[in-house]
Amino acid sequence: MLLSGDDLSALAAWRKALHRAPDLSGREEATAREVRRFLAPTRPDRIVTGLGGHGLAFVYQGAGPGPTVLLRAELDALPIEEVSTVAHRSDRPGVAHLCGHDGHMAILAGVARALAAERPKRGRAVLLFQPAEEDGSGAEAVLADPKFSDIAPDFCFALHNMPGLPLGTAALKAGPVACASRGMRLTLTGRTAHASMPGQGVSPMAALAALMPALTALGKGGSLDERFAMVTVTHAEMGARSFGVAPGEAEVWATLRALTDARMERLRAAAEALARRLADAESLATTIGYSDAFAACVNAPAAVARLAAALDAEGVPRGEAGQPMLASEDFGVFGRVAPSALFLLGAGEDRPGLHNPDYDFPDALIGIGARVFLRVLCDLLG
Incomplete structure (x- = not known):
């Protein structure tokens, strides 16, 4: 399950399109519609819409029985005026993707492209595009939605880009990782x-x-x-x-x-x-x-072991720098339903910080993040 250079170029272009049209937490209807349009050619076996608001999940079924592995990205942007001069800067006054959720969506879209070419041998891969992470309400709403029981996962994984860490390196540890x-x-x-x-x-x-x-x-x-x-x-x-x-x-x-x-x-x-x-x-x-x-975000050792193996197999340098972090992340609530782990993916040591008005996600991380997630899926689902 590999991504071509053309795939990565298309994903980077799509990421920039998402960046130009951000939606605030709880108002991600247009972004969800665009995600569904862009992933439609990957022929998911099922699409679950309206999860916890505007969330949606794409299900890719394996040939035989096996575990369900959920990968999560976020749909929402921030109520901050962007001041960068990039050509793809936000078209919406006072709203901008300054936390990199546009890049996280592009990473999961890359995973979807690979799954379109080769389904898992067993189990299910679920790609969740979650609403309202920035205000802490989205993950709770997804878990409370009766539709979530149809995609109940056995493992949950996520990443977050992190300025201050060297580009393309990872931070991963078991235990508390976000406040x-x-x-x-x-x-x-x-x-x-x-x-x-x-x-x-x-x-x-x-x-x-x-x-x-x-x-x-x-x-x-x-x-x-x-x-x-x-x-x-x-x-x-x-x-x-x-x-x-x-x-x-x-x-x-x-x-x-x-x-x-x-x-x-x-x-x-x-x-x-x-x-x-x-x-x-x-x-x-x-x-x-x-x-x-x-809620506090706590990485389960069993899920961390899977991510560590995937990072090592893909040659992504890893350590524990930056974890636990002072910031919060609502992915932690998924730990209530399955072993879960989140890792940080370095966005560069000299890049503006998250939520800064001039932050922009580095497209070089799209391929790296997708490769790591695909390796996790391969290891668990064959």
């Missing part, structure tokens, strides 16, 4: 008053001033072990933009981060208790909400 995180929104509600008579109101000022440093003190980072926790205040505001009104409400946004789900639960409980204690001291009401919640 759990969640966005916490705290609202402190009192009562407004005339600015000349602030005592007639209930101001959130003192609670807000105390809350921000106290939250960050709950998690100061440090070594990436089971004790690791980090809290980053990302937004705060108080009152109306008026010189005549003493404030009656304030809001704080903070990102909670931990290496394990258990540590995240302790951090969340501590942050909630802190917020309520400071609010109560100032006679304020408190509401707490969450979004962008990511």
Whole structure:
């Protein structure tokens, strides 16, 4: 199962087309439609659509019974304005593929082309194009979708390109590889008053001033072990933009981060208790909400062994640099249903970082990523 030079050129051109037309999390209908169009010539035995939103899976059936192996790529882009000068820069203001999901899709499309030429000898290969990875909701939605039971995998694999690692090298290890995180929104509600008579109101000022440093003190980072926790205040505001009104409400946004789900639960409980204690001291009401919640991503040893063998067979240098990473990745939830592993594929040491406004996925990784995944499929499915 090999890709030709013409295949790689076509995949790179398609990747650039995806880059020009990005879709935000949960709004990937056009991207999903384009993926289906581009993969139609590979003649999948089955296409499952509407998975967890706009997700879709392409199933390639082997000749005999065997395991089901799922490979995942992501459909969504980021709400960031691209500033690069590449010819294929985003056509959509304020939306861009600055995390490399366009490249991940091209890698899976390469796998599909190879499967079109040669089906597995046994089992099933499932290529999942997942929605809404960037806000942490997509993988959960896919697993909750009743249609997912029809493609229940025995192994799950994914990759993520990683600037800062040498181009074409891999980082792989068993155990935690990406942090759990969640966005916490705290609202402190009192009562407004005339600015000349602030005592007639209930101001959130003192609670807000105390809350921000106290939250960050709950998690100061440090070594990436089971004790690791980090809290980053990302937004705060108080009152109306008026010189005549003493404030009656304030809001704080903070990102909670931990290496394990258990540590995240302790951090969340501590942050909630802190917020309520400071609010109560100032006679304020408190509401707490969450979004962008990511479980910790933990690689299963059995799945890591399969990836390690494939990387070695394909001559891709590997180590453990860059793992675990501070960033989050919702692929971790697939570990609930099957042994799963994610590896990092180096995008170059001098390339802009992920989510930077001038990031662009290196097309040289398309062939490498596809080869590694195809080797995994060959090893497991023959």
